[in-house]
Each structure stands twice: as C-alpha cells, then as structure tokens.
Amino acid sequence: MSIIINGSPAALPADPRTSLLDLLRDTLSLPGTKKGCNQGACGACTVLVDGDRILSCLALAVQYDGRHVTTIEGLAEDGALHPLQQAFVVHDGFQCGYCTPGQICSAIGMAAEAKRGIPSHVSEDLSADVVLTRAELQERMSGNLCRCGAHNGIIDAISEYNTEVAA
Template sequence: MAEPRDVTINRRDLFLMGVGAGVSTQIPAQPSAAASSAPASAMQPAALHRVQMNVNGELRDLQLDPRTTLLDMLREHLALSGTKKGCDHGQCGACTVIVDSRRVNSCLTLAVMHEGSSVTTVEGLGTPGQLHPMQAAFVKHDGYQCGYCTPGQICSAVAVLDEIKRGIPSHATADLASVPLLSAQELRERMSGNICRCGAYANILEAITEVGEGA
C-alpha cells in the first residue's frame, strides 16, 4: 500500500488556482452556428395593411405596418404632433384622443383596430383663431404650465362632459340610476387618468367646470 504523499500548497499556488477558477467560470459559451443565425423571415418587415379612418373630419387612407399604434400613426404618418407621447404605457394620459365619441389612450391601441372610426385630436377641436370652448377655458384659467399634458387633458375633458351629459356613471357617482352631477368629485374621478406633473389640477378643474356649467 502506497504511503500518502505530503502535498504542500503555498499562498502563491492557492492564489493562482483561485484566479484560474474565476476566469474559467466567466468565459461565455460560444453559441452554435444554428443558434446565431436568425430565420430570414424574422428579419423582414411585416406586410403593410390599408387603413381608412376619419381624422378631424378628413378621410385618411394609409398603408401601415399592423404593429403601428394609433399614436404613432397620428404623429409620424399624419404629422398631428399635438397628441403627445408621454409614458407610452397608458399611465399618463398625454396621448388621449377621442375615438367614436370615447376617449382612448392612443399609445395602447393599434391603428388597424380603428378601421372606419372617427378620430378627433386636439387639432380637430379648434384652431388658434377659433378655439374650442374647452381650449379657451384652459387659457383663461391657466390650466397648464409646461403644456405637455394639455392636449390629452383637453380631449379627455371634452369627452368627460359628454359622458356626464349622456348619463354614464363613474366610480364617484352616488346614484347609478340618475344622471351624474357636475361636481368637483365627479370631475376629479373622471380626469384621474390624466396626469399633470406641473400640478395645475385646480385650474384644470375650474376650466372644465366653467365649460360644463355653460353647456
């Protein structure tokens, strides 16, 4: 039976062994040729789809990638840059437009889903020479500071007054069987999806209330 050998490891040898082990664990495995070559179909753009819709009273006929959002269609294809891209996740409301009388976060919906729809952006509500009453009220009551969220706020506010007029309840409506009241609580609840990072909420509320009472 062989006698056990006396193996002595000094500090230098131990250090080199540790460095070698660390380097070997950090070298990434080389991908195979099959994994590194993507299918040719994945590299090609999607086929374009024809989309027709009425935007601000004008019939638009476009050829779009089916992945194009309504927001990008408005901004990139129709040059309607009044609608803003804020969070691009449907959380800030800056991209709000009115589609078939309903307010929509245009960053969350695809353009091809609105074939034949009627879309109204802030440009379609009024012009600099003839402002929509809501636009004029926002100016009068200073319902903005930086102005980035303002187009979405105005489109949402116009749709909110229409919702109340049609008797559509909200979470703040006390009696679901009656027409909602034009109250501060009701307006705050309905406008809660539109974020103003400048904090002009009190002025926005005053503007909407004035237009609502006038209507």
C-alpha cells in the same frame, strides 16, 4: 381601409404595430397628441374616437378602420379656440402644456359620458342623473396625469366649460 382624422381620411399603416398615436405624430404630422408614457398610464395621448375618449398609445391603428378620430388639432374651428381651450388659457389649466391636449380631449369625452348617464367611482347613487360636482370631475379626469400641478386650474376650466355648455 382608412381612418378619418379630424374629418379627413388617412391611410391605415402597413405595419400593424403602428399605434394610433404614432400614426398621428410620426406619419400624419399631427404631434398635438402627446406621448407621455406609451404605457396607458398617463392619458397624454387621449383622443376622441366617435366621441369616446381613448388612449391612442394602446390603440393599434389598424383596429380603427373607418372610425372617426378627433385630435386636439381638430377642436378649434376657423382658427378660433374651442371654448374649452379658451377656458384652459383663462384658468391657467396648464404650465408646460404637454399633458394639455390630452386633458382637453379627455374633458370633452367626459362631458359626453356624463350626458349619457355613465356614473363614476364617486357617484353615490348609480341610478341618478349625473351631476358633475368637483369631486366627480376630479375622479373622471384622474386618467390624465399632470406633473406641473395645474390640477386646480384644469378643473376650474372644465367646470366653467360644463356650466356654459349646460346653460
């Protein structure tokens, strides 16, 4: 019974109450994933499980036996910032920095969803290829709250990253 966190296996908790979020923060000393509400209402705890973005606060860690979890700490390679992390710095996509890891993980998961053709609430044609317009990005990122009001910078950063990835 183990869960793979940023490529390394970790033991599942003995107490099934333990959320994936608390496992990361309290047991594995990976506090980059943030606890904003513990209610599934803010997105600060977003991590990627096998590439899908989920809320680690509502995830019981025991449910994720054998799954691959990527957290904010797993994005930078060889000490270099992930291009999206860099874009957040350049576009000032944060102020206090608390919602930031969740925003970044969420945006990476979002890009994969779009690639798979998953439409959104604002997609006019459900069958068409996904084009990540600004309105699409804003809708798809709406599960990640920001109280400092860095929304414009966040969307700018994600736009730039998506453009570069697509290019």
